[in-house]
Amino acid sequence: MNTPRGKGLSFARRIYAPRTLGVSMGFFTVAVSLYQVNAPLWLWPLVLFNAIAWPHLAYQLAKRSAYPYKAEWRNLLTDSLSGGFWVGAMGFSMLPSVTVLAMMAMHNIAAGGTRLMLQGFVAQAAGAAISILALSPVINLDNNAIQIYACLPVLVVYPIFIGWMSHQLALKLWEHRNILSELSRTDSLTGLINHGSWKDLLEAEFVKSQEQQHHCTIALIDIDHFKSINDTHGHIMGDTVLKNMSEALSENLRDTDLAGRYGGDEFCIILPNTSAGQASEILERLRLRVKENTDALLPDLNVSLSIGIAPYQPHITDSAMWLNEADKALYIAKTSGRNQVVSIEDHSPERLRLSVQN
16 A cells, blocks of 8 residues: 555546535536426436546546546535536526535545645636536526525535544544554564663663652673574574564563663663662573573574663763663673673772773
């Protein structure tokens, strides 16, 4: 449906129902006025065709066209041309004429904006001119009670229907906007929050922690020897490992925890209202869950995690520094044997310097 033809077909389908309702209800407005001016008999089959057959024919013309959007645009201008013709055929009776022209203007601007509305006015003028040349109608601007009653259904029901259609379209656009917004925040492979969005959440959590001085811990996770997994088993299996990691995060973290893909084989987590000790317990369970899990296709493939965690502390001045603390803890986990959870709280600056030097 993202192709030009698909969009054109969608446009034609959207116009189909309003046109069907509009011409069928407009039939009574036009028919009463034609009867009042003693219109020629040959006009009656034409007005019946316009009310009954034309909506379905117009849809088929657009549907079968190589360019449905252009075909439907022509159909809309044909609607306007016929509307102008019926205005002339009714002798330009004031209320029926205004009703027909206003409803068509509403339809055109809802379907194609100002451009279609202006083109529709030109087509209506052309239709009125054709009716004058073909019928030489007697101009009768007066209205009687029957004509007024015949206009009421169109004046009441059709605007409500157009309003309802516009509301449904607005709801769909809102839904699509939310979907696009979600996609812009999500990593396409794992379905987790992407790097940029996670860092935005980290910044917000840092501000909250700084202002309220409550516990919050972040973690960086690295899949051990992931390059070897790709080199040995191929990138498809590597992608499978990343997806399995995403599932493990979803199953083992709490609803309040915010997991994201930091990049490559690294993942990141914000654990709100969580001390370093609590975070260590949660992430240790995650590490064991991943370690014990085996893939049915490759039972000999063992995946392990190195995890570095850093609680918020008053000396941390910004979110980048906080993230750097977690990165230091991850570095220690990787350089001291991997497959473990390391908290930066458990390492003095002197031990950290020795670990970095080694």
